[in-house]
Amino acid sequence: MRHCFEELEFDLPSALLNQLVQLFEEMPEGSLDAATVQGIDDAQGVYQLFFNGTLVYIGKTDAQAGLRARLLRHAIRIRSRRNLSHDTIGFKAVRVFVFTAMDLEELLIRHYKASPTPPTWNLSGFGSNDPGRNRDHTVLKAGHFDKSYPIDLELPVSLVAQNGEASAADVLAQLKGQLDYNIRFEGAPGKPKSPHPDLIAATVQLKSTDDTVLNILRRVKAALGPDWQITALPGYVIVYCESTNYKEGIKIESM
Incomplete structure (x- = not known):
């Protein structure tokens, strides 16, 4: 029996995560090349990168650096590395109109880290900036992106x-x-x-x-x-x- 006052606790992050995961699973991969990426809106959202069909990276964008710009940057990065080529890298991207892309990125990474194919590039330095002078002597671990795919x-x-x-x-x-x-x-x-x-x-x-x-x-x-x-x-x-x-x-x- 209902009363004049009730409480509703709705788990919006989990509901949105479930919809995103299902949508990503249903989407085909696109080739990470300039011609394909140019057809994408430069808008806020989340995206996945695949290496030989395996999920390796999850990223986010905001209104200042949209999906098109970020994916083009990744395409250039791959061109600048040995042991990588465009025909081995695919992507999926979703424009998100609600919630924050930062929260969604964290939720997606946490979800896929527990899967049989975790996004290994998220944990290997892919997408990171210049570490600075104090890190020039760092010996990289096996599996680090820069070690596997040097400039x-x-x-x-x-x-x-x-x-x-x-x-x-x-x-x-x-x-x-x-x-x-x-x-x-x-x-x-x-x-x-x-x-x-x-x-x-x-x-x-x-x-x-x-x-x-x-x-x-x-x-x-x-x-x-x-x-x-x-x-x-x-x-x-x-x-x-x-x-x-x-x-x-x-x-x-x-x-």
């Missing part, structure tokens, strides 16, 4: 230069603008966001403005001289005035 130094890039010359600072800045992985270089004393004076003063001789990342970094090293070191770490490149051995790093020498 590709053989990617072709195209630079802008006058008469085949440009400062090392300009070359490195242009590389950063074309690559998904970071190229971090030493800043000016007291002004870490500005290039070091040596990088501005050094002139890089470019045999061609169309070349691979590796060949261009070799020419930057030649311009900087022996006091500077360029190191390719699994997930990014660092350029500093130093002489240091990194367990996970490869020194790039002059051509």
Whole structure:
């Protein structure tokens, strides 16, 4: 028998999670390439990435960085890595009009972590930003995304230069603008966001403005001289005035 006052406790997160899981299960995978992703609304939502048909990553977007922009970024990231190709990566994306995408991401990760196929890339560093100078000596564990899929130094890039010359600072800045992985270089004393004076003063001789990342970094090293070191770490490149051995790093020498 009902009364004039009753209580209703509705588990909205669980209900929404169940609907999302069912919807994802019914959806086909799309190919993570620019042509497919361009047809998606740049809106708030959640998405899944698949590697050879296996769920590996769950992500979210908001109004500032929508689904299209985020998925395009992931497509570029895959292009910038060895051992990965577009034809092995698929995605599913759902625009969400209610609730918060952040809560949904956490709910989905928690749900799939308990499944037979947990999203392994969520736990391996995929999508993370540059960890900073203090982490350059970190030895990555087996299975870490950067260790399994290190950066590709053989990617072709195209630079802008006058008469085949440009400062090392300009070359490195242009590389950063074309690559998904970071190229971090030493800043000016007291002004870490500005290039070091040596990088501005050094002139890089470019045999061609169309070349691979590796060949261009070799020419930057030649311009900087022996006091500077360029190191390719699994997930990014660092350029500093130093002489240091990194367990996970490869020194790039002059051509």
